[in-house]
Amino acid sequence: MKERILIIDDEPNIAWLFREIFGASYEVLSAETGREGLDAAMHYDVDLIMLDLRLPDANGLDILKDLIARGCLCPIVIMTAYGEVKTAVKAMKTGAHDYITKPFDTEELKFLVESALKYSRLSMEVTRLRHELEDKYHVKNIVTVSPKMMELFSVIERISASDVPVLIQGESGTGKEIIAKSIHYGSPRKNKPFVPINCAALPENLLESELFGYEQGAFSGAHKRKPGKFELANGGTIFLDEVGELPLSMQPKILRVLEEKEIDRLGGTHRVPVDFRVVSASNKNLPGEVLKGAFRQDLYFRIAVIPITVPPLRERKEDIPVLAKHFLREYAVEQKKPVPELDDEAISTLLSYPWPGNVRELKNVMQQLSLLCDGKIIRKKDLPVFFYDPQFRLIENRTGDTGASTTDGVGLKELKDQAWEEIERHEIQEALNLFDNNRTRAAEYLGISRRTLQTKIKKYGL
Known part of the structure; x- marks a missing residue:
């Protein structure tokens, strides 16, 4: 649909001029009085208003104030004679987008209209994005x-x-x-x-x-x-x-x-x-x-x-299947793929995991699954190895396992700690490589503070 320009001016030749210059690209509406202009602005979804300061039934400044008071969001450009520039500046302080003096310079008029419409588009996009953010982050x-x-x-x-x-x-x-x-x-x-x-x-x-x-x-x-x-x-x-x-x-x-x-x-x-x-x-x-x-x-x-x-996620496990399905759906839409389903065994496995990285970790796992699983059903065997291989289940014990048994004289806890450190060292090295040794971005990616990352880099000699 064409963008609309509303001309509020009692001189018919002004509306004719706008139709001649802009009629091929835009829909040009016109009103010869302030009252007609107000009615048209409220009735039609206009993208730009060109408002004359001198109207037969009202002062252009009063119409400008009325338009703003009624919630008009599109840019309003004041058209004025050369001797009324001070009044036009006053109009801009009131809320007008810009002004132009009569008689018009055609190139100046084209530039002003295009820039005002560009501003209108950007304003609409900002408003749309703001509403999207409000909806996205509303608690409901x-x-x-x-x-x-x-x-x-x-x-x-x-x-x-x-x-x-x-x-x-x-x-x-x-x-x-x-x-x-x-x-x-x-x-x-x-x-x-x-x-x-x-x-x-x-x-x-x-x-x-x-x-x-x-x-x-x-x-x-x-x-x-x-x-x-x-x-x-x-x-x-x-x-x-x-x-x-x-x-x-x-x-x-x-x-x-x-x-x-x-x-x-x-x-x-x-x-x-x-x-x-x-x-x-x-x-x-x-x-x-x-x-x-x-x-x-x-x-x-x-x-x-x-x-x-x-x-933490482990204290609200009822959210795990709901969030997992939400993330899978989100990534499927992003990748334009069918949404995969988690079978009952996979869901049970997710529920039994302690999720030390909480929702961020769950989201990362679902992203990995959405990329690597080709089938319509995600099964237990499709999950990362630490979910079902006992030797990698040390992550559970990061939340406080202090039990120990011995294997060849080495405590189980010590073995797990050593294995975890090796995994952690590898993950940190991978993050540093991914972000070209940018420690701030690597820390954000790993979900730890920059100071913690620096301590671990020193610890592992990276």
Whole structure:
């Protein structure tokens, strides 16, 4: 369907000119009075309005205000005589997209109309994507049948409308960022930015400049001003992921920003006010970290006004088959393949596995199966080897097996630990190779913090 341009002007030759220039590519509608223009704008789905400042029944500025008040989202361009430029500028401050003076320069008019329509398309796409995000992260659309998760979603719906700080606790892979996005997109701030920052992924010497930004010349290489994450989140939500990894030296600075809602850019001479909601997440026991002196108590109380905990997958096993089928369907659609089914034995095997990597691990396994299984049915034998081969079932014991027996004088636990270390070393090497030794991306891929990855690289001599 052709895009529509609405001309609101009492001069018939103006509408004729637009039809001559744009009629082949666009549908051109016209109205000779302000009232007719308002009715046409509300009745038709228009993509651009060209509005004259002087109309027989109204002032163009009043019509502009009325269109905006009625929720008109398309760009409105003011048409004006040369002597009315000041009024046109005032119209732009009111909400007009641009203005053009009469008589028109044809090339200038073509350029302005094309750029305004391009802006209209981009605005519509942003609106569509924003609605998709709201739907995707609405708690009612998150896949679960678990009573524990239903109870959690009930809490989320109650707290989303407020600006209260939320701390999301849970193991790696449980979906803490999805919960954070659900809170944001269910809040009055949903049309503003959601800005995540992984506190564990950034080196300590870069953390301050990333969070607070810097002025031109603040340090060598600072060629222009750069806003920090808190500024980028202005009006929206900042998500402090892995907040337990914040260095102690940074914690009082974060606390001050949370309390005063002002930031100091590196090299700046004045404070910058910021308006944001903070949502944090951690896979650590932060109260325990406070007792150990690794996390400030005052910062903990500031970010944990509402603490919520996402249960691990092993504590909501009823979600395993539902999520597995959801991921298989998702990947099948992506690959344009029939959706495979899990047989009963395969489902029983999935239910008996402890899922130390939680939902992230389940999703990865389903992606692997969707790529490697050619049949319509996924059986137990199709699952990765550690699901059904006892010698690889050591992963179960990462959650706390302390039993030991002896085999040739070596404890079973020691054998398992050695085997696990070899697997872990191999996985880390593969991740580093995959991302060309980019440790930040490798850590995200493995589901661990950058500091943890660095420790393990040193441990295994990689």
